[in-house]
Amino acid sequence: MGNERVFATFDGRGSLRRGSLVEGFDLGAWRMELKIDGTELPFGSGRAIGRLWELRAKKGKIEAELDSFLDGSSPSIYQRLCLKNDSAEEARSSLRLDIGVLPEVSLKARIDDRWARLLALLPGTADWWARSGAKIIRPYVARSLSLDSNGRILTRGKKKLVWSASGEPSLVRRRGKQVSVEFETTLRPGEGFELYWVLAEGEGSLAGLGASEASMALESTRDYGRWLLGQCASEDILVKSMFVAGLNAAVSMYKEFPEGFAGLVAGPDYGYPPRLYFRDGYWTAQVLLAFKPSLVRRHILSLARGVHEDGRCPSGVFAPHVLRDHAGKRVESLDWLPDHLDSPSFFILLVSEYAQATSQWDILDESIPLWSGVDREPRRVALWSLVAAAADRLVAQESDGLLEKPHEANDWADNVKRSSHVAYDQALYAAALAAVSRIAAHRAEPEAARTFALRAEEARAALNGRLWDKEEGHFIDYCRPGFVEGHFSIDSLVALRYRLVDEDKIGPLLDAARCLITRDNKGQSYGDWGVMCAYPAYSKASDLFGKSSLPLNYHNGSDWPYWDGVYAAALFERGRPEWRYALLRWWEYGISRGWLTPIEYYSPAHEPGGMLQGWSSMPAAVCAELWKLKGAASAESSAP
Numbered sequence: 001m002g003n004e005r006v007f008a009t010f011d012g013r014g015s016l017r018r019g020s021l022v023e024g025f026d027l028g029a030w031r032m033e034l035k036i037d038g039t040e041l042p043f044g045s046g047r048a049i050g051r052l053w054e055l056r057a058k059k060g061k062i063e064a065e066l067d068s069f070l071d072g073s074s075p076s077i078y079q080r081l082c083l084k085n086d087s088a089e090e091a092r093s094s095l096r097l098d099i100g101v102l103p104e105v106s107l108k109a110r111i112d113d114r115w116a117r118l119l120a121l122l123p124g125t126a127d128w129w130a131r132s133g134a135k136i137i138r139p140y141v142a143r144s145l146s147l148d149s150n151g152r153i154l155t156r157g158k159k160k161l162v163w164s165a166s167g168e169p170s171l172v173r174r175r176g177k178q179v180s181v182e183f184e185t186t187l188r189p190g191e192g193f194e195l196y197w198v199l200a201e202g203e204g205s206l207a208g209l210g211a212s213e214a215s216m217a218l219e220s221t222r223d224y225g226r227w228l229l230g231q232c233a234s235e236d237i238l239v240k241s242m243f244v245a246g247l248n249a250a251v252s253m254y255k256e257f258p259e260g261f262a263g264l265v266a267g268p269d270y271g272y273p274p275r276l277y278f279r280d281g282y283w284t285a286q287v288l289l290a291f292k293p294s295l296v297r298r299h300i301l302s303l304a305r306g307v308h309e310d311g312r313c314p315s316g317v318f319a320p321h322v323l324r325d326h327a328g329k330r331v332e333s334l335d336w337l338p339d340h341l342d343s344p345s346f347f348i349l350l351v352s353e354y355a356q357a358t359s360q361w362d363i364l365d366e367s368i369p370l371w372s373g374v375d376r377e378p379r380r381v382a383l384w385s386l387v388a389a390a391a392d393r394l395v396a397q398e399s400d401g402l403l404e405k406p407h408e409a410n411d412w413a414d415n416v417k418r419s420s421h422v423a424y425d426q427a428l429y430a431a432a433l434a435a436v437s438r439i440a441a442h443r444a445e446p447e448a449a450r451t452f453a454l455r456a457e458e459a460r461a462a463l464n465g466r467l468w469d470k471e472e473g474h475f476i477d478y479c480r481p482g483f484v485e486g487h488f489s490i491d492s493l494v495a496l497r498y499r500l501v502d503e504d505k506i507g508p509l510l511d512a513a514r515c516l517i518t519r520d521n522k523g524q525s526y527g528d529w530g531v532m533c534a535y536p537a538y539s540k541a542s543d544l545f546g547k548s549s550l551p552l553n554y555h556n557g558s559d560w561p562y563w564d565g566v567y568a569a570a571l572f573e574r575g576r577p578e579w580r581y582a583l584l585r586w587w588e589y590g591i592s593r594g595w596l597t598p599i600e601y602y603s604p605a606h607e608p609g610g611m612l613q614g615w616s617s618m619p620a621a622v623c624a625e626l627w628k629l630k631g632a633a634s635a636e637s638s639a640p
Contacts, residue, residue, distance in 0.1 A: 001051045001068075001597075002252035002612065005075040005201075007268040009611075010053050012043060012594075014066045019077050019199065022255045022265070024272050024322060025159045026139045027077065027199060028101035034081070035094040036062050048596040049225040050248045052218075061087035062187070071217040072224065073256075076200035078217055083194075085187035093193065095183045099163060101155050101199070102177035103141050112136040137322075139272045145179070147172060153179050165197040166211040231291060234627060242587040246620025249598045250287045253614035254295045258321040263299035264288075266316075267600065269610030275316040275336045276303050278343035279412055282350050283562045284614035286621035289357045296354050297363060300383075303347065304368045306334045307386040311393025313343035315414070341403070342411040344390035345428035351387055352435035361442060384443070391436040394429055395455060401462035403429045405478070412491060413555040415548030416538065423467045423475035424491035430459035431498035463495060464502045473508030483540065488515055490533045490563045496570040510576060513567065517578060519585075524552070526604040530559035530586045531567060533601075552605040560601045561586045565618035572626055583619050 001008055006027075009018040014034070019027035034041045036059050043055040043066065051070040058064070065082040085091050116137045142155035151172045153163040163179075171182040185193050196214035232243045253264040255274065263276040264284045270277075281303060285296045306317030316336035323334065355361045368386060369378035397404050403426050405411070407419040433456035440448035469476050469486055477489040493513065495501050501509060515521055515535045519528035523536070537551040538544055547554035564582050571579035590599055598616035600609030 001048075001053065001070055002255075002268065003051060003070045004073040004254060004256050006070055006077060007271055007612075008068075008070060008077050009268065010068045012046060012055070014043065014055050014068065014079070016068070016077065016079075016199075018268075020139060020268075020271060021075055021159065021201060022271060022274055023257050023319065024139045024274060025201075026103050026141045027161065028099070028103055028142070030097050030099040032066075032079075033096045033098075034064060034066075035096075036064075037092050038094075049244065050221065050228050051252075052221045052225055061085065062091050062093075067218060069218055069221040071220050074200070074217075075202070076198050076217070078196065078198045078214055080194070080196045080214065080218060082192065083185075083187060084192040085189060088189050090189065091187045093185050093187055095195070097181045097197070098178055099153060099181060099199075100178045101142050101153060101161060101163065102145060104177070105138065105141060109136075109138055113138045137273055145174075145177075147174060147179065151181060153181075159201055161199065161201060163197065163199045165195060166214060167195050232623070234623070238584055238588060239623065241591070242584060243620045243623045245587075245596070246598055246617040246623075247287055247291060249612050249614060250284050250617035250620070251292060251295070252612060253281075253284050254288075254292075254299070257319040259319075261302050261305075261319045261321070263302040264295070264614055266615070267610045267613040269600070269613075273322050273336075274319040276306075276319075277316040277336075278303065278306075278313055278340065278346045279315075280615045282346040282615075283618045285350055285354075287617050287624060289353060290621070290624045293354065293358050296350070297358075297360070300351055300354060300363065301366055301368065303350075304366075304383055304386050305370065307344075307347060307368075307390060308333070309370065309381065309386075309389060311344055311386075311389035311391070311396075312339050313347055313390060313393075314338045315340040315343060315410075337410075337414075340410045340414075341397070341405050341422075341425050342428050344394050345425075345432035347390050348387055348432040348435050349428075351383065352439055355439070355442075364439065364443065384439070387436065387439065388448075391433060391452065394432060398429070398455075398459070401458040402426060402466060403459070407480075409545070413548070415544065415546040416555050417543045417545075418478040418485070420478075420480040421467060422478040423463065424477075424489065424494060426459065426463045426467060427492065427495040427498060427500055430456050430463060430500050431494070433459060434498075460500045463500060464505065468505065472512060473505075474512035475509070477534070485539060485543075487534055487536050487539070488512055490516055490531070490560075490567060493563070493566050493570055497566055506574065510571065510574060514578070516567070517581060519581070524557075526552075528585075529604050530589055530602070531564050531582055532557045532603075533560050533563055547606075550606065552603040554601065554606075554609075558601040558603045558606070558609075559586050559589075561598055561613075561616040562618035565620075565622040568619065569622045569625060572622075583622060587619070 007020050011017050014032045016029045018029055041057050041059050041064055043057045045056045047054045053068040055066040063084045067080040069078050083093055140158040143157035145153055145155045151169040155161040169181045170184045173180045196211055228244045228248055232240045234240055255265050256262045264281040266277050266280040281299055288296050303317055307313050314335035314337055318334045318336055364384040366383045367380040368383055370381055402421050405419045405422050405425055407417050409417050411425055433452050437449045437452035467475050474488050475492040477485040516532045518530055534557050537556050548556045551557055564586050568579045568583035571582055597612040599611055600613040602608035
């Protein structure tokens with residue numbers, strides 16, 4: 001789960017497995033053990049909704065409820081335990097928390113961290129930093145801890161943390177970097193017991209936790225859950241649970257960092273160093289445009305700080321505070337993985353879709369601060385000029401209507417070196433040029449509007465002509481002189497989403513896409529598990545590396561829920577009955593395995609990707625599109 005400041009992961013025992021402040025600080029973890037009359041009480045059922053994880057247990061007539069939760073914006077992780085004795089006999093309860101707020105950091109990790117931070121500040125290292133240096137920087141951790149007479153745990157370091165409870169513990173014991181806290185109570189017949197505890201940044205009012213304060217935080221969390229449920233008009237339980245989980249995942253990606261930087265991160269597994277992605281953020285924003293468009297605006301304005309004045313865009317943009325030294329200097333750019341081919345297109349499309357969805361065209365006149373080298377003051381550039389620069393950058397990489405892609409892994413398939421012409425990138429290019437044309441027309445710049453409209457049509461024609469495989473009835477994945485990767489890749493369906501496909505090709509394209517549906521594909525040996533992103537596997541091993549070098553892994557055939565959403569929308573629009581399978585099978589499969597949040601990608605052959613992944617909210621956006629669920633005007637005004 002996540003709020004504007006925190007990510008937290010809990011397990012089925014009620015233990016905190018991982019907690020982090022999104023600006024870059026590891027909060028540690030704790031293990032929980034609950035016993036009744038000396039015997040451990042395991043939780044037997046649970047429910048996840050939004051920022052609340054409810055666990056329930058029963059032993060005879062002793063009932064236990066454990067709520068783990070976050071409020072909307074504070075850097076705090078809460079839990080609440082409630083016990084009730086409905087028996088005629090006394091019962092003895094014992095709660096033990098083994099709390100670790102001083103995570104272990106190896107000597108090698110500390111050396112790597114110091115070295116990377118040093119190189120980040122040196123002139124001429126920006127490209128190295130953007131490609132690999134930041135990967136070895138670790139979040140900060142607490143340096144020391146102390147205990148006070150009330151059983152509170154206090155830490156020192158870059159951040160001050162406090163762990164405290166609403167009741168006084170019966171025993172507090174420190175063992176090296178870990179503190180064990182125990183609470184014991186006797187439950188008489190008909191009596192109950194309630195206890196809150198919290199781990200939070202700062203001391204202030206949180207240095208002593210009151211039950212009323214914590215209960216208010218819990219109620220705000222429940223309000224948020226009710227808001228999520230209230231946005232879905234469907235009573236189909238599978239649809240509703242998927243939609244609620246997806247909308248929550250998208251909202252949970254919104255983070256606020258120092259220096260006014262804010263936007264949509266990718267997910268907890270991509271939390272540090274903190275950065276905003278062009279493509280992940282685009283797909284995450286789709287459902288937010290209908291329900292919380294103000295978050296999308298903040299994201300665009302921060303993301304724009306990573307657009308170079310020549311229109312180049314990286315894969316992602318670092319939160320600027322990460323790259324500062326004590327003198328306020330900055331590295332040469334905010335790039336995370338520089339010069340990705342699909343990023344300019346996604347940037348243009350998101351700006352256009354936000355302006356059209358909200359009628360807030362004034363965003364184009366917003367002033368964006370851009371830094372160069374170690375300048376002490378930023379230059380201010382209008383957002384529209386960056387949109388135009390991104391379009392010009394794309395046009396500069398075109399030849400005869402086709403976008404030229406270098407032999408690098410610099411689009412969404414970042415473990416595959418696709419070149420020179422890629423149907424996915426070509427479709428995004430055509431859509432982005434059309435979007436720029438619409439923006440220019442709205443700004444009363446008719447010459448620019450006509451120029452970009454003509455180029456968009458040329459790009460669309462090239463897509464439908466030179467990248468269409470007549471024999472197979474679908475777009476080729478990619479080609480270069482002497483080689484064609486002719487399998488079906490789900491990312492080519494963006495051409496349908498942006499209405500770029502010639503009418504006579506739509507039927508064959510959707511027919512060909514059926515090979516991705518595993519229940520109908522006997523060529524893969526794992527049965528019915530979802531929608532593959534590519535089939536058959538990539539044929540040129542030298543173009544593959546990392547996880548994608550293995551069939552049914554990552555870009556080489558896994559199920560990616562955000563692509564399922566794109567596919568489902570295309571099927572629904574054309575009246576194809578497989579739309580429901582494409583929209584929901586991934587969620588049904590995940591629920592059966594205990595994945596309670598949208599997953600990044602998966603297949604039965606390999607380990608799954610990250611949980612609570614932002615762009616996996618795309619199927620929820622499709623629900624909003626298909627069933628015209630409640631929209632921005634009512635939703636955002638009532639959102640807690």
